Amino acid sequence: MNQDALKKMVGQEAVKYIHDGMVVGLGTGSTVKYLVEALGKKVKKDKIHIVGVPTSHRTAERARRLGIKIKNINDVDHIDLTIDGADQIDRNFQGIKGGGIAHLIEKIVAINSKKNIWIVDESKMTKYLGSFPLPLEVIPYGSTQLFRRLAKMDFHPTFRMNGDQHVLTHSNNYIIDLHLGKIKHPHKLSRKLDDMTGIVEHGLFLDIVNMVIVGYDNGPKTIKAR
Numbered sequence: 044m045n046q047d048a049l050k051k052m053v054g055q056e057a058v059k060y061i062h063d064g065m066v067v068g069l070g071t072g073s074t075v076k077y078l079v080e081a082l083g084k085k086v087k088k089d090k091i092h093i094v095g096v097p098t099s100h101r102t103a104e105r106a107r108r109l110g111i112k113i114k115n116i117n118d119v120d121h122i123d124l125t126i127d128g129a130d131q132i133d134r135n136f137q138g139i140k141g142g143g144i145a146h147l148i149e150k151i152v153a154i155n156s157k158k159n160i161w162i163v164d165e166s167k168m169t170k171y172l173g174s175f176p177l178p179l180e181v182i183p184y185g186s187t188q189l190f191r192r193l194a195k196m197d198f199h200p201t202f203r204m205n206g207d208q209h210v211l212t213h214s215n216n217y218i219i220d221l222h223l224g225k226i227k228h229p230h231k232l233s234r235k236l237d238d239m240t241g242i243v244e245h246g247l248f249l250d251i252v253n254m255v256i257v258g259y260d261n262g263p264k265t266i267k268a269r
């Protein structure tokens with residue numbers, strides 16, 4: 044089965060956890076695309092009422108087009124469940140997100156959710172985080188100085204570019220990717236990055252996910268994380 048088929052499989056599996064009356068955070072990315080498609084079908088077929096809280100313009104547009112009612116996070120009083128993709132998940136169910144520049148909004152939605160489920164194909168499961176570059180959303184002002192500090196710390200930073208233009212996030216910030224290879228102590232790294240002025244949010248998602256649905260050739264596997 045190719046990677047896209049595995050993504051579709053977990054997207055369809057995850058929709059089983061969405062029930063009538065729920066407020067659901069909707070993540071971003073090529074895996075969540077399949078979740079939103081399956082949810083659109085479920086809403087129509089079962090005539091259930093759910094409210095989606097999207098984490099990007101892309102997800103918002105797709106959901107709206109498929110007839111899913113959506114609301115801004117500021118207009119809901121709680122989020123029952125958020126379902127999102129991930130770029131990497133380690134053996135302790137810590138994750139890296141932000142490959143698609145959405146991690147700031149995704150983290151705000153995730154920490155305000157009663158429960159979080161991640162949906163991934165098997166290639167995202169790893170022993171250590173870090174072979175996937177760790178994204179930082181940074182304030183453009185002074186970002187060159189921040190970049191130099193990160194380079195001095197041996198974090199091997201690169202600006203995320205589109206040709207000669209900086210890629211801009213939803214909040215008009217830049218992205219710096221850290222090429223770390225292996226992150227042995229994610230909590231320590233997270234605290235270090237939290238302390239650096241100019242970084243709005245990093246892509247380490249620690250102690251957040253409750254359940255992971257992994258797509259394998261022989262079917263989806265649901266794993267309780269915490």
Ligand SMILES: O=C[C@H](O)[C@H](O)[C@H](O)COP(=O)(O)O
Nearest residue numbers: 072073074128141143144145
């Ligand atoms: O910024 C993007 C998000 O964190 C995505 O959830 C993550 O990049 C996974 O995306 P995909 O399902 O496309 O691999």
